[in-house]
Amino acid sequence: MRSSAGEARDLEFRLLGQVEVLANGVPVPLGGAGVRRLLALLVLEANQVVGRARIADVLWEDEPPSTARTIIQGYVSKLRKLLSAHAPGDRVEIITRSSGYQLRVDHDLVDLRRATALIDRARGLPPAGRAELLAEALRLWRGPVLGGVKAGRLEHVVYELEELRLVALEDRIAADLELGRHADLVVELSGLLARHPFRERMVSQLVLALYRSGRRATALSTFQDFTARLADELGIDPGPQLRALHERVVRDDPSLHWAPAVTEQGGAVPRRPAQLPPSPAGFTGREREIAALDALLVGRDERPSPVIATVVGAAGVGKSALAVTWSRLVAPEFPDGQLFAGLHGFDPEHPAAEPTQVLRRFLIALGVAPEAVPIEEDERVALYRSLLAGRRMLVLLDDARDSEQVRPLLPGDSGSLVLVTSRRRLGGLAVSVGASVLTLDTLPESEAVRIIEAAAGERAAREAVSLRVLAQLCGGLPLALRIVAARLAVHPDRSAADLVAELSDERDRLAALDTDDDEISVRGVFDVSYRHLSEQAAMLFRLTGLVPGREVTPSSMAAMAGIEPSAARRGLRSLAAAHLIAEQRPDRFVMHDLLRLHGREKARTDMTERERASARHQLVLFYLATADLARRSIRPAGDELSFPAQPGHRLPEVDTPAKALEWFDAELGNLIELQRGLLEDGHDTEAWVLPRLMLNFLSARCLVDEWITMHRRALPATDRLADQHAEVTTRIGLTVALARANRHAEALEQAMAARTAAKALGSARDIGTTTANVGMVLMELARYPDALSYVDEALRLAEECGDTLNQASCTLNLGFIKKALGDIDSAVDLLREGIELSRRTGDRETLALGLVWLGDARIELGDGDAAQRLFGEALEIAEHIGVPIEQARARRGLGDVALANGDPVTATAEWSRALELFERLGLAEVETVRGRLAALSGQGKPA
Numbered sequence: 001m002r003s004s005a006g007e008a009r010d011l012e013f014r015l016l017g018q019v020e021v022l023a024n025g026v027p028v029p030l031g032g033a034g035v036r037r038l039l040a041l042l043v044l045e046a047n048q049v050v051g052r053a054r055i056a057d058v059l060w061e062d063e064p065p066s067t068a069r070t071i072i073q074g075y076v077s078k079l080r081k082l083l084s085a086h087a088p089g090d091r092v093e094i095i096t097r098s099s100g101y102q103l104r105v106d107h108d109l110v111d112l113r114r115a116t117a118l119i120d121r122a123r124g125l126p127p128a129g130r131a132e133l134l135a136e137a138l139r140l141w142r143g144p145v146l147g148g149v150k151a152g153r154l155e156h157v158v159y160e161l162e163e164l165r166l167v168a169l170e171d172r173i174a175a176d177l178e179l180g181r182h183a184d185l186v187v188e189l190s191g192l193l194a195r196h197p198f199r200e201r202m203v204s205q206l207v208l209a210l211y212r213s214g215r216r217a218t219a220l221s222t223f224q225d226f227t228a229r230l231a232d233e234l235g236i237d238p239g240p241q242l243r244a245l246h247e248r249v250v251r252d253d254p255s256l257h258w259a260p261a262v263t264e265q266g267g268a269v270p271r272r273p274a275q276l277p278p279s280p281a282g283f284t285g286r287e288r289e290i291a292a293l294d295a296l297l298v299g300r301d302e303r304p305s306p307v308i309a310t311v312v313g314a315a316g317v318g319k320s321a322l323a324v325t326w327s328r329l330v331a332p333e334f335p336d337g338q339l340f341a342g343l344h345g346f347d348p349e350h351p352a353a354e355p356t357q358v359l360r361r362f363l364i365a366l367g368v369a370p371e372a373v374p375i376e377e378d379e380r381v382a383l384y385r386s387l388l389a390g391r392r393m394l395v396l397l398d399d400a401r402d403s404e405q406v407r408p409l410l411p412g413d414s415g416s417l418v419l420v421t422s423r424r425r426l427g428g429l430a431v432s433v434g435a436s437v438l439t440l441d442t443l444p445e446s447e448a449v450r451i452i453e454a455a456a457g458e459r460a461a462r463e464a465v466s467l468r469v470l471a472q473l474c475g476g477l478p479l480a481l482r483i484v485a486a487r488l489a490v491h492p493d494r495s496a497a498d499l500v501a502e503l504s505d506e507r508d509r510l511a512a513l514d515t516d517d518d519e520i521s522v523r524g525v526f527d528v529s530y531r532h533l534s535e536q537a538a539m540l541f542r543l544t545g546l547v548p549g550r551e552v553t554p555s556s557m558a559a560m561a562g563i564e565p566s567a568a569r570r571g572l573r574s575l576a577a578a579h580l581i582a583e584q585r586p587d588r589f590v591m592h593d594l595l596r597l598h599g600r601e602k603a604r605t606d607m608t609e610r611e612r613a614s615a616r617h618q619l620v621l622f623y624l625a626t627a628d629l630a631r632r633s634i635r636p637a638g639d640e641l642s643f644p645a646q647p648g649h650r651l652p653e654v655d656t657p658a659k660a661l662e663w664f665d666a667e668l669g670n671l672i673e674l675q676r677g678l679l680e681d682g683h684d685t686e687a688w689v690l691p692r693l694m695l696n697f698l699s700a701r702c703l704v705d706e707w708i709t710m711h712r713r714a715l716p717a718t719d720r721l722a723d724q725h726a727e728v729t730t731r732i733g734l735t736v737a738l739a740r741a742n743r744h745a746e747a748l749e750q751a752m753a754a755r756t757a758a759k760a761l762g763s764a765r766d767i768g769t770t771t772a773n774v775g776m777v778l779m780e781l782a783r784y785p786d787a788l789s790y791v792d793e794a795l796r797l798a799e800e801c802g803d804t805l806n807q808a809s810c811t812l813n814l815g816f817i818k819k820a821l822g823d824i825d826s827a828v829d830l831l832r833e834g835i836e837l838s839r840r841t842g843d844r845e846t847l848a849l850g851l852v853w854l855g856d857a858r859i860e861l862g863d864g865d866a867a868q869r870l871f872g873e874a875l876e877i878a879e880h881i882g883v884p885i886e887q888a889r890a891r892r893g894l895g896d897v898a899l900a901n902g903d904p905v906t907a908t909a910e911w912s913r914a915l916e917l918f919e920r921l922g923l924a925e926v927e928t929v930r931g932r933l934a935a936l937s938g939q940g941k942p943a
Contacts, residue, residue, distance in 0.1 A: 017142030
């Protein structure tokens, strides 16, 4: 294997085709799929630390095994052996870092790095040199990228690298057109368009090649065929550049004829332009972002190409203010001048700027006489890059529409820096020219408050609380903060509290942040972003306004919209690309409060009441079905409620305890807000059912505050429905929550009320469950004789009506009570029986509790070995199903066994872990464990 310079390359990493490692030109066996995928990830991120969590996500996506860390270490060990065998010395090595692993490798040994370096070197060269380097780069692609590796989480990389190849191919064809090779290109372009029928630049190149080959009629029919295909399949028209080329072909424009390139620079008289706008008033904060931009200046003179950076973010987040402020700060670093262009990508008053017009202004600013500015865009680009070659210039491009608008305005030589702002991600620039991306988020509260305090002046100290609330209501959005600050400054007689009252009503908040100028109105700038969305993305944006919480997923949005989750995912990522929503983690999208309100407005104005009601109803059905499915994965349902998935709904995978708990964890905020919305809209049945479906989750996670709140909200709904069964069910859940919160007096009151309602209803099953709850509360109050009576009765009722779940719980409770009353032998028999019943019902949470109680009994009988096995099994079950309260109890028991065996070190370790869990859960058992630890350290008596 030889590099372009001709030296031998003893080792080569290849990603642009089959994933391979070549040693002296011979493929090295890599082993299994996991090793191959890990190698691909490390090579893609060569010389960067790749975190273990990132590695696990790429290897196993959402289902990493419990031994993931060990498996990763094994894979790394295999790769190290492979590399040491074929790359002696230290040119290639995998380094272990605290957070992950780093493949240290010369970029020259990686085909992807060589390809991007060749593409970078080609920029700004004359067409012959450009065509040669780009052709050499393209030869490095040997087939589909990452071949032999399941893409999974790396799917976006595959897409980006294919896009890089196609852009490089189009650039090479452009260079060949400049060299007059149009006849040869006709065949090549025809074949390419058969595989990529919607590459508009290729269509333009084919039209031009046909025209220059004397085939004007074919050129025109090619345009017409493409126009028809766009209309039929995508419902859109060709872009302005292709339409302009067509018009020039129609009128047989002489400037389209090929002529050899000239080398003059248009008689340019060098100038030092200084076009930066003035720094915005009131700019504050953003120290982290300014530091990130400052880092762009480090080592830029050693780079082979210009530094390209993008500042992207939502409308009103302060991109332009940051870019202009920083550009003025570093202007002295660019002594040859600063160019500025507003590209109007999202300007409601002006059409987006055409690159060819911006180039004309730049060339004149650089000293080219107006009459000497070339007509063709390609010639303007070439002259522009020639003039910037060897100069240290800063180019600020504000409000870009997309990457294509920016690409012709990029210099071709090192020394210059280009800073671009946009509401879109401009991923094409990151892929094709290696642009760094700085995503601007809203301001932290401290910086937001400073903006408002500056406007408040002397009253800032006495109205500090109101000013902080104002900052929160603005959501840290700089545009909203500036509007509020201006209102405070213009009306010094009006208190900040008045403004807080005006903004607190969500229905009027956007109106309160309006101004006469759309460019400085929150609603106005959001409207512009909304109008640039595709039809489906706009529909999804409207639907986000109907979601009660702040987070959405492809599955929930698909249910609302009546589309596939994959289509919803694409639409949501389009919204994320436009910074109207943020993908905080895979498939979970979060809305800024003000954008959520804007989505709600658009739903109100652009959807009918029937459409809104239908979408909300589908969302409720989606949540009820998923919650029902998920709760059954945690433990048996224990009731007759059932909510199957609706036709067309694709529910998330919640078929294991871990997946079910993870779904509930992620959706908790949405579910709480969903119940609130159901109650406000009068949907009382769904409002009481929802917390019941969440009961297994709330119990497993011991979320007593949410548990109590949701059940207390549901009780009035059951009254309005006059549904006694709903009342009983809700009071049962509330009883257990209050008992878990150590509010036993309230718990007993609810248990008695539930039992009375159950007796009025006449349901033996409900009477049994409520009677068991009374016994449970009395048991926790240590009123054991009273508890025994109720639990005995509950057990008899459970056996009579075949309620095995309640039968298992009552049997275990009887065992606990018997132990407390000193009847240890009866206790052991009952606990064993309850454990067997729990195994049969599949109620693993109750099973874990029973094992802990039986372990306590075994310790009392002096059988430490049996106790240790029981506590160990309980811990294993509790960890598997994700129930921290039983994990804590099992560890407390393991500590008890260790102390009984004369091992205080292990006892301390287990009790400390138990204490941490009990403290996090806020349970009364924390005092028991603290007492044990204190006694062990000589600070108190054993508990």
